[in-house]
Amino acid sequence: MTTRPAPLGLDLLPGDPVQLLSPAGEAVGELPAPEVLLDLHRRLVVGRRFDRQAQALVKQGRLAVYPSSSGQEACQVAPVAALQPTDWVFPTYRESVALVSRGIDPVEVLTLLRGDWHCGYNPREWRTAPQCTPLGTQAPHAVGLAHAARLKGDDVVALCFLGDGSTSEGDVHEALNFAAVYQAPVVFLVQNNGWAISVPLSKQTKAPSIAHKGIGYGVPGVRVDGNDAAAVWSVTQTAIGWARAGNGPTLIEAHTYRMDAHTNADDATRYRTEEELTGWRDKDPVERLERYLRTAGLLTDEISSGVAEEAEALATDLRTRMNEDPKVDPLELFEHVYTRPTASLRAQREALSAELAAHEEDAR
């Protein structure tokens, strides 16, 4: 097997997970520039605050469901920070924090989870596909879009988020293979949080690691400490640059852990142990970067309180706006099934409209 020469950890044969900051917050590798680290820190803090707020909103009945990414924030915000606005993101249901970090209005991000029928934001405006629930099915979309952009000669990289469990899906396999054959500028980022709802990774695969799966496709694989924002940023930045330069796709496996249940509807105590959680608490991505920045004298009290204020403001605004009942128009359900309405949908729309009018009449 020949391996192509590649920069920083980018090789067909994945090495050990890249780590730049130890769990204690000590530099153990070449770190990104201070302004990058401060930006990552801000994104982490804001992202975590958003996540907490979303969890509270579920308890208050304001969200139908919420898949939290607490503990995985480094994997959510660092890849987004490494992208250009012209690049595209293909998120899963787990990526609310990533989308907020992308700049999308948090209320729009939560539109679907709030019980509305559409994705909330305009994918074209944010170059971000709707959050995808059928596992792995967004992966070929990322490949198609990246290939299309390359055919047009546009400088676009597609970042495709995946969960570890979803790597067992056929679509992920097909997408990796297509991406390799087309040399499409795609970065596949697998957040290996060890669990697919209640099923551990050991029941998904016998591969030495998820990154190793790239070998079979001719896609460079790289492993990274997913709770080290600096490392996740550096690795994705490298992969994005690699794709941008025309070298094709990369498969990144980020080792992380979701500290909360799969969603609010799940009971993680049925399948995970307290010891496992404790171990991961010590590797917290926010505290890790904060410790380093404090020790290095980069994070002053002033910056820190500014960031905290920003996070608080976002949470307050989110709370306020989510407390209003969303206006959902049942008649709009017919509007976008096709670009032009069919006779049959027009008839059903009229029937529903009459039903609504009758209800209103009864209510009077």
Place this chain on the structure above:
Amino acid sequence: MATMTMAQALNTALRDAMTEDPTVLVFGEDVGPLGGVFRITDGLTRDFGEERCFDTPLAEAGIVGTAVGMAMYGYKPVVEMQFDAFAYPAFEQITSHVAKLHNRTRGALSLPMVIRVPYGGGIGGVEHHCDSSEAYYAHTPGLRVVTPGTPEDGYRMLRDAIADPDPVVFLEPKRRYWSKGEVDTAAPGPALDSAVVRRQGSSATLIAYGPMVALAMEAAAAAEDEGWDLEVIDLRSLAPFDEQTVADSVRKTGRAVVVHEASTFGGYGAEVVARITEQCFHHLEAPVLRVGGLDIPYPPPKLEEHHLPSVDRILDAVDRLQWEATSG
């Protein structure tokens, strides 16, 4: 005006669309240098280059899934599924994404893509090569599902499908690929979602689509000898369904038979019969009948004639429409 086979008409439609619109791309399995197993894409790679017509890895979900991404970025992909039953791996992409993306994004994104599927039997194909899969697609809101019955419609409907901003499942009746007909590539033709009356008649309506249009025409000609003046409707579009054209005809004739190759149970014909009953009940002189395939997995070549609708079976059904006579 030129005489051509449906295969040539489809090929011409792809060529003309690619010539007029540089965003039209063709891809799938063996569609490149080989020109597709049915030669529908013959010469496209040679004439338009490998970037516009290319072979993909063998993976139908991947083909449709990447087409979604390409359509999101402004291309109009026309993808080929090699055979009806080999489109099933792409089913999730088609039903969960192709059909829904426009709706999920509140209209911000549309998917102008065409999924071409050679379908149906009658060519002596072995298992997995002869399915009539239209009901799966027609049952899925968000998809347009159309099927031409003549070479001219092959040309016109494929052009219209490619130009349509909505995703279209384009079902090609493979047993009619080699049937010849006059094709006027300049004629605008009826709207993509409308049915047409292929033969005027007064005593009963035969409703058919795709591969069964020619058979229905044949049956109508044969029925003349028995004193029946049959009207034949070619549905063309299965979703949406042109209820108006069908209802107008059945209100006039008072009798109808729906013909399709697919297994009868839960087939597309059931929907047509239900709609006719709802719309034309007071005009009906007899129950609306279906002539469809048997409710069995598609049989082997030597036995397929027993499965498929035939002129005789259609004529038998027409005879049974003399409800008053038989029930009296």
